[in-house]
Amino acid sequence: MKCSIIEVTDRINLELVNHRVSLSQEDTAVVESVWQEAVNEGKFNGTILGYLGHTVSSEGLITITSYVEEYKYFLAQVRHPELGFLVQPIGVSAATVDASGTYLIGRRGKHVTQYPNNLEFVPSGGISPNNTGGKDLHLREIIKEFEEETRFASREINSVDTFGLVYNPEHGVYDIEFRILLGRDLRKERNLRKEHQSEEKVKREDLGNFISNNIVIPSMHTIYQLLKEHGKI
Numbered sequence: 001m002k003c004s005i006i007e008v009t010d011r012i013n014l015e016l017v018n019h020r021v022s023l024s025q026e027d028t029a030v031v032e033s034v035w036q037e038a039v040n041e042g043k044f045n046g047t048i049l050g051y052l053g054h055t056v057s058s059e060g061l062i063t064i065t066s067y068v069e070e071y072k073y074f075l076a077q078v079r080h081p082e083l084g085f086l087v088q089p090i091g092v093s094a095a096t097v098d099a100s101g102t103y104l105i106g107r108r109g110k111h112v113t114q115y116p117n118n119l120e121f122v123p124s125g126g127i128s129p130n131n132t133g134g135k136d137l138h139l140r141e142i143i144k145e146f147e148e149e150t151r152f153a154s155r156e157i158n159s160v161d162t163f164g165l166v167y168n169p170e171h172g173v174y175d176i177e178f179r180i181l182l183g184r185d186l187r188k189e190r191n192l193r194k195e196h197q198s199e200e201k202v203k204r205e206d207l208g209n210f211i212s213n214n215i216v217i218p219s220m221h222t223i224y225q226l227l228k229e230h231g232k233i
Contacts, residue, residue: 001170003222007054008164008229011061012176014090014127014137019052019067021086030083031076038075045072049127051088051174054165062165064174066090068129078113078171085172092142093124093166094178095223096150097232098186099158101204104150106196108217114171119200119216121223122192123149124175138162138176146180149195151187158183163226168218177223179232204233 023031035045052065073086096104106122108115123145127137139162143154163177192199202210211224227233 001168001218003166003168003175003218005222005226006165006167006174007056007062008226009056009060009062010162011059012138012162012165013061013063014049015063015065016049017052017065017067019050019069021069021073023086027083027086030080031072031086034076034079035072038072043075045070047071047129048074048087049090049129051090064090064165066127074171075113088172088174089126091124091126091173091175092138092145092178093121093175093219093223094142094146094160094180095121095227096123096146096180096182097204098182098184100185102186103202103204103207104186104191105200105202105210106149106192107198107200109195109197114173115217117197117215119214119220121220122146122196122199123180124219125149139178142176142178142180149193151191151193152182156182156184161230161232163223163230166219166222166226170218175219177219177226179227179230207233 047068048071049066050069054064056062069087077083077086104122105119108118110116125145127141158181161179166175166177
């Protein structure tokens with residue numbers, strides 16, 4: 001299922017409000033049953049940032065209204081789609097490209113909740129509710145994910161460009177999309193940490209064919225479209 005581009009912008013702000021998921025007793029029982037299975041699998045119930053809505057100012061600034069919720073609700077809706085979208089997480093994703101125009105792509109792990117074994121741009125992740133204060137939260141979060149997933153330090157980044165807001169209707173996830181431009185070339189040896197099974201290095205001119213000919217996560221198509229719209233391909 002394809003992702004949709006909701007807004008194309010380089011100006012985004014996140015606003016946090018008080019809100020909690022409200023469920024019937026039957027749905028609560030399903031969530032708790034799923035979570036008990038997850039505990040037996042060794043999963044941890046952290047917190048995620050959920051989407052409530054967004055506005056666009058006359059100057060083009062997107063303000064996203066968000067709240068903090070438990071991860072178990074998202075896991076339950078993935079495993080039991082009949083529950084609907086109990087929570088719609090907000091994440092961050094970026095296409096990392098080096099100084100020569102080569103993109104870094106990783107193969108997701110076998111046991112992740114969404115799209116196991118699929119290829120994706122790097123980095124990506126949820127927004128930590130512990131990091132919800134201050135300006136440019138989404139920028140700080142994507143840089144943190146970059147340092148966690150790759151073997152590079154943030155000082156090796158030349159620039160981070162915000163591209164817009166994207167929606168994945170399959171899982172009800174909103175993603176803020178970026179391009180990370182390195183100030184150096186990718187290493188010949190491994191550039192990613194253990195979170196990814198393997199990695200690919202793809203030249204700018206080969207990127208479209210690579211995405212078309214491989215099994216990739218839905219947002220990879222959308223980020224590629226945004227790269228073209230912003231004149232970065």
